[in-house]
Amino acid sequence: MSDPQTLLTTHQLVAGYHVGGRSITIAGPLSVSMQAGQMICLLGPNGAGKSTLMRTLSGLQPALEGNIDILGDGGASLRSPGRLARKISLVLTDPIRHSNLSVYSLVALGRYPYSGWLGTLNEEDRRIITWAMEVTGIGTYAERKVGTLSDGERQKVMLARALAQDTPLMMLDEPTAHLDLPSRIQIMQLLHKLARTTQKAILLSTHELDLALQVADEVWLLQKAGGRLEKGVPEDLVLNGTFEAVFDKEGIHFDKDTGSFHIHAGNSKRIGLAGEGAAAFWTKRALQREGFEVTIQDQPSITAHKSSWTLTTASGGQSFTSMAALLQALRTSIISHEDIH
């Protein structure tokens, strides 16, 4: 509050909902803040309450306890949708069904909090709409109907609408769900750039751990049990083991070295790997998929070169020119090894 760069602060916030007369806590109590120019990724397993927390922060549903201070207003704007609309804009997972709406008019709806009684737009409104459409790269299909867009295009349109609302805070609920990889990366990069250039504070929930680790300035990790929230710079959370603690489940392992998840089948078999660069990286992936625990030195061991592999076992060495051949040999040798016992 004292810091002009702090746009949103929560104090002992408890998010949840009422069922009958009882209140059910989903997340909290939590005290977090969002700074101008910051991109925050809200991560957590399914059912941890990401959406509920998001809805509470954006004022769509009341908090069970605690308060949310937006731009130093002490929580007053949460009670007035008209005022809140000038502070927070949203991209939600709600489906847009009205196919007759043109892209331009949908983006123009973002000017709702500013336009006149009948929704007439002035010069300033039009300038911002055009800017929002250019930034998101949808300028060329202003006249297309929303119903004819692909998922990726539509998500950009919804993003443009939120931008047109011209608010210091933006919150996006799983903006990259249902999108293909290039679109996901595009959206994430765009949001990252926007946070930097417009000094908006952007909060988005996502399941894209790899992407989130790359673009987020801060990560909020919501845990399933107890609604605890761990926050910090992504690299800190990886190095101090928080990521592993939240996401490690049976059969899934978060790899600190690569920042990605691995499915592991017990890792009863150990194998050594030597090599450098891409060849070593992808060999490791293949070996992990096969159920090996890959270490630096072990027996048997593999040396990965640019396009050939050498497998060294107790009985001697063998060379392969493709990963398929290597894996095939490993499978048969393991089976015969097990047969002996």
Next chain:
Amino acid sequence: MFFLDIALGPVRIPLKSVVRIILSLPGEDNTWHYIVSQIRIPKACTAVIAGCGLSVSGLQMQTLFRNPLAEPSVLGVTAGASLGVAAIMLGGGSIVTLYTIRELGISGSWLITLAGCLGAAGVMLLVIMISRKVRDNIMMLIIGVMVSTATLSIISIWQYFSDAELIKDYLLWTFGSLGGVTGTQLYILGGVTLTGLILSFLSSKMLDALLLGDNYAQSMGVTIHRARVIIICSTSLLAGSITAFCGPIGFIGIAVPQIARSVFSTSSHRILIPACCLIGTALILLCDLIGQLPGSQTALPINIITALVGAPMVIWIILSKNKLSIYG
């Protein structure tokens, strides 16, 4: 079309004379003069009012519930008005004498109008009260349909215990008629409908925002409860009054917004509301014309014609538009 509606009717009057009467030139047959100025002009005016009111209230319901099948009757407005009318027609018979009811006449009666409006308002009030407890608009739709069904079954019970004569009167009302509104009633109906239309036009920005769903609308600054109350109020003003005066005219409310959306190819309510007025008026006048069976001496009730003409029209428009969007 407005003029044609005036010109045609069960009693044949030459076109030239009709023009002369409208321009209030002297020298025409007194009977003809009476028919045109007291029956046909009010009837055409009522048609215009009903066309505008019903189609705009249908448009509002479809946007509010995000459901293309919504229309005023789903919220129980029509059922409420019917209950009011039934209460007077059927219930009145057992308390007052049959003679009094006859004296009042079927649709010319103030009492019936008032009862219809009160019935519609009562049901609306109930629905608004429930709506304060419900967040979801789909739930509202279900509740509306339930209230409507319950109201209609009350009427059915009432009919079951009523005399055949009274039931016939009531049935005639349910066929719908544009002809019963005359004089001051026309001014009142016009005034109420105009209020509803203005209210609706003023909320067109809000309706646009609601197209994206409640959550988005709220994030853009719409107070959902207030928006709902305003929209339900203007709908009950429009549909309630028109139903009370003209009987439950079906189909216009559901068909016209679809046609308007297809023809004007837009979702903006600033354009759709006037478009609905235009198309609604044209459609209901056309139905009235057909109902009069030009050349014959009888007239069919409007309610029969609207569905008969409207249904194929909607199907045709949707099909032809689909073709356009596929091949265009």
